[in-house]
Amino acid sequence: MMISEHYKRQLIKEAKQLDVALGQASELEKLAQEITDEQIDKAALEFVKNLGILTKKQSLPSMEQKQEKVIETLYKYLGASKVDGLIQDLKESSNASLDALLNQLDELVGLEDVKQQVRDLIDFNQIQQLRVKSGLKKSNKTMHMAFLGNPGTAKTTVARIVGRMYKAIGLLSKGHFIEASRTDLIAEYQGQTAIKVKRLINRAKGGVLFVDEAYSLTENDHSDSYGRESLTELTKALEDYRNDLVVIVAGYPNLMEKFFDSNPGLKSRFNTFISFSDYSLDELVRIFTYTCKQNDYIADEQAIEKVQNWLQTKLNEKQHDFSNGRLVRNLFDDITLNQSKRLAKLKGHISKESLMTISKDDVPQDGELVSI
Known part of the structure; x- marks a missing residue:
């Protein structure tokens, strides 16, 4: 997770400069130090939270530039997936009733x-x-x-x-x-x-x-x-x-x-x-249709029927490491990849409806492996 000593020093330095610019004690600098000392989750969460508060308090272009620079360094140091996850956690846990x-x-x-x-x-x-x-x-x-x-x-x-x-x-x-x-x-x-x-x-x-x-x-x-x-x-x-x-x-x-x-x-x-408990066939199909909906896809009736048959085959040959919802998500990824390859061969304009529709031809045949 720690990419280099360079980003470590840079993160602490830029946090310190932002503290000075805000006229506050070394709040961000201390959090940056904790992040680099491997107490990552809690400190990084507070760090991101404080930067979000700064956005509301400060409107000067120079302050926004300093903040953007610190955020960019944090992304380089911890990695995009880590920082994005922290931001998502803040959004989800802020004041959910x-x-x-x-x-x-x-x-x-x-x-x-x-x-x-x-x-x-x-x-x-x-x-x-x-x-x-x-x-x-x-x-x-x-x-x-x-x-x-x-x-x-x-x-x-x-x-x-x-x-x-x-x-x-x-x-x-x-x-x-x-x-x-x-x-x-x-x-x-x-x-x-x-x-x-x-x-x-x-x-x-x-x-x-x-x-x-x-x-x-x-x-x-x-x-x-x-x-x-x-x-x-x-x-x-x-x-x-x-x-x-x-x-x-x-x-x-x-x-x-x-x-x-x-x-x-x-x-x-x-x-x-x-x-x-493991999911039933009906529940696995519902997970698939829900995943489609969440990602702006619509599977037609023949595609749903083929998905159901594919999942039934997997249930019949169920191994000890059968992965339930993960299997459905992997199937969804394979299907959308197949849809993309099918649409890429078409000439001319591709309609929004076509971009959203999953057909039976996009669903793997029974027994075909799902990509891991």
């Missing part, structure tokens, strides 16, 4: 049991807050959760929504979302893993830490001392920061059982276990 977030949850295809469990959690926590306001004791349950299911069943999407819901009802101070894997929790050298986990926890405090494929921390339980060290530190954090941190671990159901058995007391830190 609970009703708006519940609507987002309801819009997800399928997952009826999951949706009901999330609604129950919100109801429970809101009542616990009312008890506290009335001078009564609240439940000692933690907010940490385990999401059990196969790939592509919307576990990450639901985790993001839950974090923002908890922010909306006042359970979390920030509601931001950090996704982590084994590489984010385990260091390369002895003694560094605990430090790495602590840094990650510090960045996640106030929001959600989502650990996908959490069982990978303990896959080599007889020889992987780093994995055990990481899990010990993570287990401690689950208790220490239970009031302003939600940790959600996710993965295949059977492998997650081994994960919970690997550390005494780990499972007791999680009060909520939510199972994400």
